[in-house]
Structures are given as structure tokens and as C-alpha cells.
Amino acid sequence: MLYREAGDFKTSYRDDGQTFPIRLDRVAYYAVLIVAFLIVPFVINDYWANAVVVPFLIYAIAALGLNILTGYAGQVSLGTGGFMAVGAYAVYKLMTTFPEINIIIHILLAGGITAIVGVLFGLPSLRIKGFYLAVATLAAQFFLVWLFNKVPWFYNYSASGQITAPTRTVFGLAVTGPSTSAAAKYLICLLFVFILAWVARNLTRGTLGRKWMAIRDMDIAAEIIGVNPLSAKLSAFAVSSFFVGVSGALLFSVYLGAAEVGEAFGINKSFLVLFMIIIGGLGSIFGSFAGAAFMVLMPVVLKNLLVGQFGWATDLAAHFELMIVGALIVFFLIAEPHGLARLWALTKEKLRLWPFPH
Amino acid sequence: MNTQTDIAIADRQLGGTLMELRNITLRFGGVEAIKNISFDIREGEIRAIIGPNGAGKSSMLNVISGFYVPQEGEVWFRGERRGPVKPYEVARLGIARTFQNIALFDGMSVLDNIMTGRLHRMKAGFLSQALWWGPAEREEIENRAQVERIIDFLEIQNIRKTPVGRLPYGLKKRVELARALAAEPQLLLLDEPMAGMNVEEKEDMSRFVLDVNDEFGTTIALIEHDMGVVMDLSDRVVVMDYGRKIGDGSPDEVRNNQEVIDAYLGVAHD
Numbered sequence: 001m002l003y004r005e006a007g008d009f010k011t012s013y014r015d016d017g018q019t020f021p022i023r024l025d026r027v028a029y030y031a032v033l034i035v036a037f038l039i040v041p042f043v044i045n046d047y048w049a050n051a052v053v054v055p056f057l058i059y060a061i062a063a064l065g066l067n068i069l070t071g072y073a074g075q076v077s078l079g080t081g082g083f084m085a086v087g088a089y090a091v092y093k094l095m096t097t098f099p100e101i102n103i104i105i106h107i108l109l110a111g112g113i114t115a116i117v118g119v120l121f122g123l124p125s126l127r128i129k130g131f132y133l134a135v136a137t138l139a140a141q142f143f144l145v146w147l148f149n150k151v152p153w154f155y156n157y158s159a160s161g162q163i164t165a166p167t168r169t170v171f172g173l174a175v176t177g178p179s180t181s182a183a184a185k186y187l188i189c190l191l192f193v194f195i196l197a198w199v200a201r202n203l204t205r206g207t208l209g210r211k212w213m214a215i216r217d218m219d220i221a222a223e224i225i226g227v228n229p230l231s232a233k234l235s236a237f238a239v240s241s242f243f244v245g246v247s248g249a250l251l252f253s254v255y256l257g258a259a260e261v262g263e264a265f266g267i268n269k270s271f272l273v274l275f276m277i278i279i280g281g282l283g284s285i286f287g288s289f290a291g292a293a294f295m296v297l298m299p300v301v302l303k304n305l306l307v308g309q310f311g312w313a314t315d316l317a318a319h320f321e322l323m324i325v326g327a328l329i330v331f332f333l334i335a336e337p338h339g340l341a342r343l344w345a346l347t348k349e350k351l352r353l354w355p356f357p358h
Numbered sequence: 359m360n361t362q363t364d365i366a367i368a369d370r371q372l373g374g375t376l377m378e379l380r381n382i383t384l385r386f387g388g389v390e391a392i393k394n395i396s397f398d399i400r401e402g403e404i405r406a407i408i409g410p411n412g413a414g415k416s417s418m419l420n421v422i423s424g425f426y427v428p429q430e431g432e433v434w435f436r437g438e439r440r441g442p443v444k445p446y447e448v449a450r451l452g453i454a455r456t457f458q459n460i461a462l463f464d465g466m467s468v469l470d471n472i473m474t475g476r477l478h479r480m481k482a483g484f485l486s487q488a489l490w491w492g493p494a495e496r497e498e499i500e501n502r503a504q505v506e507r508i509i510d511f512l513e514i515q516n517i518r519k520t521p522v523g524r525l526p527y528g529l530k531k532r533v534e535l536a537r538a539l540a541a542e543p544q545l546l547l548l549d550e551p552m553a554g555m556n557v558e559e560k561e562d563m564s565r566f567v568l569d570v571n572d573e574f575g576t577t578i579a580l581i582e583h584d585m586g587v588v589m590d591l592s593d594r595v596v597v598m599d600y601g602r603k604i605g606d607g608s609p610d611e612v613r614n615n616q617e618v619i620d621a622y623l624g625v626a627h628d
């Protein structure tokens with residue numbers, strides 16, 4: 001089957017607006033879903049879950065969240081780590097205070113709490129833009145980490161200052177705590193990724209998404225056509241922070257199991273997620289996944305290759321990794337702001353014309 | 359002469375007052391951009407605002423659209439005095455505009471840009487949007503149908519999915535008009551819709567402006583430097599110079615006004 005639209009005419013606006021207008025893309029999408037839900041859970045082992053798949057899924061949610069704020073609504077944020085911490089500490093407090101309530105509800109509530117915090121820290125965006133907003137969100141990052149360190153109530157007065165996730169189950173299957181299986185970790189993260197990516201896609205293709213992009217591209221014109229900048233910006237902060245909060249909650253409760261705020265949710269995390277969306281592609285759902293996959297996979301691949309195969313020292317390999325990331329960021333910022341997603345789209349464009357490029 | 363045409367012309371001249379500007383004065387710090395200007399815009403007419411560079415035409419349009427609040431004077435719209443409005447409330451009042459320097463959303467497709475013109479009519483709640491269910495989907499399809507009519511009307515079907523940033527200048531101007539039309543405004547403000555266009559593009563644009571006025575009954579206020587275009591299109595013309603109004607009337611009256619001729623010929627001001 002050839003990769004193109006020819007003979008695949010759209011006869012309604014509904015069809016034309018669908019997510020995957022080309023049939024092969026649609027088929028590929030369902031194939032990925034079937035493999036992800038029905039096959040991977042049976043073959044996944046601890047190594048793959050912990051090293052690659054689970055962090056990829058969790059960071060994909062954070063990247064989607066930051067991409068909504070930065071890629072779609074044009075508001076730069078360096079506070080992602082801090083907002084992930086809000087999600088993590090919120091879910092921790094909820095889990096330990098209301099142990100009888102289902103963890104899925106707690107994770108969603110943690111997202112909601114993060115959304116509220118995100119809106120509060122988003123308020124300056126009504127007055128300041130670009131670089132200054134980035135600095136303000138950076139302040140949020142440091143403030144939040146400081147807060148969770150300083151106020152013992154947040155970590156239930158534990159001696160170590162760490163938070164530790166107790167065991168919680170969904171349908172009798174442990175999804176948090178030390179006895180959680182690789183498949184269970186994977187499935188709960190997959191569930192959140194699947195639903196949230198679908199929500200992100202819906203929001204960005206509709207009314208709210210157009211408001212966000214209008215504000216991003218030209219805020220004065222957006223206002224003239226009737227977009228209230230206050231509600232557009234704050235809704236972007238709210239939705240974005242919800243995603244980031246859920247991601248932080250999953251990172252702590254499902255993946256790490258125990259966390260210390262400065263280590264798990266420091267400024268490095270903010271940059272990591274920012275790099276994901278720059279490399280993956282600003283303003284693209286697919287790009288959020290591509291960027292998360294890239295940033296999670298690259299260290300693993302490099303380690304296996306350089307340390308495992310070529311016998312490099314570990315710290316040398318780590319430096320090499322930093323250099324690669326740095327070079328890529330510069331490349332994408334200068335040459336291709338739409339990241340891997342755009343390169344992928346270009347490849348598909350070529351494919352569509354192949355074998356007759358003219 | 360055909361009596362029916364006479365009546366049509368008479369009707370046109372008698373259209374009710376849609377907007378009235380009374381003794382408007384607008385200052386930027388020490389600069390008086392508009393000096394005590396009054397005029398009206400009647401329903402269904404094409405009202406041109408002309409004048410040399412820096413005369414205050416764009417500022418006037420910004421006062422009409424509510425983007426600038428004049429220090430003195432009153433703005434009456436649909437028979438009511440209009441208080442200060444927030445820029446984003448203007449669209450809801452039935453006023454849409456285009457800009458002298460194109461203000462499109464470069465990162466979005468032509469279709470999405472035009473759809474933004476209808477944003478202020480979208481009512482679906484957050485949950486419905488998030489789940490793409492019920493009202494959100496229905497609204498999207500209904501509004502898309504409306505936008506497609508405008509796309510057909512302006513003959514831009516083939517660039518629907520093109521990112522606006524990649525379009526040539528003339529087409530951008532047309533897309534901006536499409537976005538303004540998508541709002542189905544009662545009053546349409548066009549700031550130099552034909553600036554920088556070649557003759558052919560100007561002819562197309564003139565035809566569109568006339569058609570919009572004819573077919574949708576939209577009242578239009580436009581700023582234009584090309585006198586030929588202004589004389590062809592407009593029912594009445596306001597002439598500004600250095601922030602003052604120096605002429606107001608039919609194209610013919612204005613053309614024969616000595617003060618207007620002086621302003622355009624660059625006669626020295628005392």
C-alpha cells in the first residue's frame with residue numbers, strides 16, 4: 001500500500017478534521033495501541049520497564065504538559081521540576097491521609113492541585129513575557145523545592161526528609177510500593193498517557209487550542225478577535241500544570257517509590273523536559289513523545305554502546321551525552337524549531353510524493 | 359432615469375446611523391493624533407478615511423474599534439453611548455478589523471487562522487472540548503462550514519491547509535480579510551487593505567470589498583491611499599490631515615474641496 005491521500009477523499013468536515021487523515025497513519029496508530037495494551041504487558045521485564053518504558057511514559061506526560069504551555073500557548077516555563085514536585089507531594093499526602101481511596105483518584109487530584117498552583121505562578125504571565133517570565137518560573141522552581149524541603153508536614157515529619165510511597169492497588173494489583181510488578185507499573189502509566197494524550201489532542205485542535213496559539217503568535221491580534229488573554233494564558237497554565245502534576249505523581253509513586261525533592265525534582269528536571277519538547281518539536285503532540293523517547297533512550301543507548309561495547313569510562317560517556325544533547329539543542333533551536341516531529345513530517349512528505357517527486 | 363435605481367440610491371443614503379464619533383480628541387503624551395473630530399458611519403455604507411501619512415487615520419480606526427480610548431469626546435454605537443471596552447470585548451459587539459501591518463497567526467494554517475475569527479462565538483465547555491464530545495464537535499463542524507463559505511467567497515480554497523507564514527503578501531491580506539469576515543461583523547474596519555498590492559490584486563480586493571458590502575450588508579470603514587480605489591468604492595469619505603478633519607462628503611465633493619487638494623499637493627501649513 002502506498003503512503004498517500006489519493007483516492008482517500010474526505011467527504012465531511014468531521015473526516016477532514018480527524019487526527020490521522022491518512023489511512024496508513026490510522027492503521028499504524030491502532031497497531032501501536034494493540035501492541036502497547038495487549039502485547040507489551042505480557043513480555044515486559046524489570047529492566048525494560050525501569051530503564052526505558054516507564055520513564056518514557058511518565059516523561060511523555062510532562063512533555064505534553066510543557067508543550068501545551070510553551071509550544072502551544074507560547075509561555076516559557078522553567079518551573080516544570082517544581083510543578084512535578086507539587087504533584088508528587090500532593091499524591092503522597094493524599095495517599096497517606098486517605099488510604100482507603102483509590103490511587104487513580106489521588107493521582108488525578110494531585111494533577112488538580114498542581115493545576116491550581118500552576119495558575120497562581122502563571123499570574124505574572126499577564127504582565128511579563130519571554131525571558132522575564134522564564135525567570136519568574138525559575139523562581140517558582142526554587143521556591144517550591146525549598147518549600148517541600150523546609151516544611152516537614154509535606155513529608156509527614158519523616159526523619160530522612162524523604163517521601164516513600166506505600167503500597168496501593170488497582171483491581172487488586174499493586175501499582176505502587178516495593179512489590180509492584182513491571183507490567184503493573186507499565187499499565188498504569190500507559191493508561192494515563194493514553195487518556196491524557198487524547199485529551200491534549202482534543203484541546204489543541206479545538207477552540208482552546210486556537211486561543212492558545214493565537215496568543216502565542218500575536219497577542220494583540222488575538223485580543224482584537226475576542227480572545228481574553230487572561231483566561232487563555234491561565235487555562236494554558238492550568239492544563240499544562242495538571243499534566244505535569246500527574247507526571248510528577250506517577251514518577252514518585254509508581255516509578256521512584258521514594259524521593260527527596262531536591263534530587264528528584266530539581267532544576268535539572270525542568271531542563272530535561274524543556275529539552276524534550278525542543279528536540280521533539282514545539283507545538284506538537286507527536287513531538288512530545290518523540291522528545292521524551294529520545295531523551296530517555298539516548299543515555300541508555302550511549303551507555304550500552306560506549307561503556308558496554310567500547311569500554312569507555314562511565315563519566316566520559318556521561319560527558320559525551322551532555323555534549324550530544326547540547327549540540328542537538330543548538331541545532332534544533334537554530335535549524336528546526338519544530339524538532340523531530342517536523343523532520344518526521346518532512347520524511348512523510350517525501351514518502352507521499354515518492355517515487356515521483358515532481 | 360430608472361426610478362428603482364433612484365430609490366435604491368436614496369435608501370443607501372438614508373441608512374440609519376450605525377456609529378457616531380463626537381468631538382474626539384486623542385493624545386499620545388504631547389502628540390495630538392486626533393483633534394476634535396466628529397463624523398458618522400451609516401448602516402450599509404462604505405466609508406473611507408483618507409489623508410497623508412501620519413494624519414491619524416489608523417488612530418481613528420483604533421478609536422472606532424475601542425482599542426484606543428480618546429481623552430475627549432464620545433463614541434456612539436447603535437444608538438448607545440459606548441463606554442470604555444476591553445479589546446477582547448469588541449469582537450462581541452460586532453466589530454472586526456484588519457491591520458495595516460498584517461497581524462495573522464503565522465504558526466497556524468489558513469483554515470485555523472480563519473477559524474479564530476469565530477472564537478468569540480464558541481460556547482462549548484472545557485469538558486466537552488477535552489473529550490471532543492457533543493457540543494465541542496458539533497460547534498467545530500458548524501463553524502467550519504461557515505468558514506468554508508468564506509473560503510469559497512474569497513477564492514482561497516487551495517491554500518486552506520498552508521501555514522500562513524509561507525504565503526505571499528497579497529494572499530496574507532486576503533486571509534486577514536477572511537478572518538475578519540468569519541466573525542460576521544456588523545461593522546468591518548479595514549486599515550489599508552490594498553497597500554503594497556499590484557494592480558491585479560487591488561482589483562480582486564476591491565471586488566471582494568464591494569461584494570462583502572453587497573452580499574452581507576456589512577458596513578465598512580476603510581483607510582486607503584489609492585485615490586482611484588477610494589473614489590470607486592466608497593459612498594462617503596472623511597479626509598484627515600495632521601489630526602484634523604479637513605473634508606467629509608461624497609467622493610466628488612471631497613475631490614473638489616480646495617483644502618483637500620492643498621493637503622494632497624503638500625501646500626505648506628501655517
Ligand SMILES: Nc1ncnc2c1ncn2[C@@H]1O[C@H](COP(=O)(O)OP(=O)(O)OP(=O)(O)O)[C@@H](O)[C@H]1O
Pocket residue numbers: 386389390391409410411412413414415416417418458
Ligand atoms: N501608539 C502610539 N504612540 C505614540 N504616538 C502614536 C501612536 N500611534 C500613532 N501615533 C502618532 O500619531 C500620529 C498619527 O498616526 P497614525 O498611525 O494614526 O497615522 P496614519 O494616518 O495611519 O498614517 P499612515 O498613513 O502612515 O498609516 C503620528 O504622528 C504617530 O506618530
Ligand SMILES: [Mg+2]
Pocket residue numbers: 415416417458549
Ligand atoms: Mg495608518
